[in-house]
Amino acid sequence: MIGNAIAWGKTGYSIIEEGELNRQTWALDVHHYLIAKPNGQSLPGKFTLEEAKARIESLEAE
Secondary structure, three states: OEEEEEEEOOOOEEEEEEEEEOOOOOOEEEEEEEEEOOOOOEOOOOEOHHHHHHHHHHHHHO
16 A cells, blocks of 8 residues: 655655555554655665665765
């Protein structure tokens, strides 16, 4: 299940939560994060939040 999207960086990248709905708390248990490019296409891979932030920052520095 997809959760919230977090805008990150200066050029329009998004970090997207992916996980499972906890049926006891009705909260999303985030398993990992995905990265969406400014055009909406996703980058391959699954990341921790810190890895996703660092990956976007390195892409913007290129």
